[in-house]
Amino acid sequence: MLPFLLMLSGSFSSESEVVLKGYSLWPQLFTLDAYRIVFSTLGGTIANAYLVTIYVTVTGTVLGLLTTSMSGYILSRPDFKHRDKVAFYVYFTTLFSGGMIPTYLVVANVLQLNHTLWAIILPGLMTPFNVFLFRNFIKGIPHSLIESARIDGAGDFRIYWQLIVPLSKPAMATIGLFLALGYWNNWFGYSLYLISDKDKWGLQYLLYRMLSRVTDAVRDSQVIVEQLPSETMKLATAMLATGPVLLFYPFAQRYFVSGLVMGSVKG
Numbered sequence: 024m025l026p027f028l029l030m031l032s033g034s035f036s037s038e039s040e041v042v043l044k045g046y047s048l049w050p051q052l053f054t055l056d057a058y059r060i061v062f063s064t065l066g067g068t069i070a071n072a073y074l075v076t077i078y079v080t081v082t083g084t085v086l087g088l089l090t091t092s093m094s095g096y097i098l099s100r101p102d103f104k105h106r107d108k109v110a111f112y113v114y115f116t117t118l119f120s121g122g123m124i125p126t127y128l129v130v131a132n133v134l135q136l137n138h139t140l141w142a143i144i145l146p147g148l149m150t151p152f153n154v155f156l157f158r159n160f161i162k163g164i165p166h167s168l169i170e171s172a173r174i175d176g177a178g179d180f181r182i183y184w185q186l187i188v189p190l191s192k193p194a195m196a197t198i199g200l201f202l203a204l205g206y207w208n209n210w211f212g213y214s215l216y217l218i219s220d221k222d223k224w225g226l227q228y229l230l231y232r233m234l235s236r237v238t239d240a241v242r243d244s245q246v247i248v249e250q251l252p253s254e255t256m257k258l259a260t261a262m263l264a265t266g267p268v269l270l271f272y273p274f275a276q277r278y279f280v281s282g283l284v285m286g287s288v289k290g
Contacts, residue, residue, distance in 0.1 A: 034258040041254050057259035072229040080206040083144045087202040090149050095157030096187050117151045142216035147205055153198045160194035230260040
């Protein structure tokens with residue numbers, strides 16, 4: 024918690040005190056200048072960026088959990104004839120990838136997703152690590168339990184939805200946390216596909232733009248450059264970006280360790 028306490032106290036400290044004395048666990052000459060400049064330069068834009076980021080994070084996490092858990096469940100079934108071939112195909116993508124330019128061409132030109140939020144959501148839905156993590160976790164569920172459900176007349180989707188998903192809460196929480204953090208912290212995707220659509224900018228990319236073009240922001244807000252709290256403003260933007268994650272993490276923490284360990288110790 025110490026790094027976050029340093030960020031929090033620094034964001035409420037005076038710029039001159041931080042420059043002269045460094046960071047401390049308690050605010051030095053308490054002031055709201057850093058947050059005042061962030062909100063004055065961004066105005067209602069930061070609220071819109073929060074909504075965009077929340078929408079992308081929630082949508083991507085829900086869809087990612089569905090696709091990842093379905094894929095992991097199929098790859099864990101011993102009666103899937105082509106299980107090893109599909110697993111090798113998924114694993115192969117961890118060794119070689121097309122790179123940034125082919126990815127951009129596929130998303131923007133082939134799929135026609137440029138200037139849409141789906142360009143941010145779809146590429147991050149599934150990762151091989153998450154698929155294998157869920158598959159290894161399901162291996163701990165006795166296959167006889169699945170067979171008994173099938174004998175009772177349950178179909179494949181019913182077994183997945185009413186049996187696998189409830190028993191896989193630790194793995195689902197772990198993968199959900201990975202997905203949510205990935206979408207929440209994503210800024211590079213916005214710079215590739217949504218650089219001209221300001222209404223669709225996410226929080227991380229908006230704050231990145233603000234810090235990288237601080238001179239323009241200061242000129243627009245009539246603030247003298249020499250008086251700009253640059254160090255404390257960086258800490259304030261970091262707190263604005265990580266605050267919701269800090270609130271979400273405790274709810275998933277009890278599942279996180281068990282899901283990660285149980286999904287990693289099995290072949």
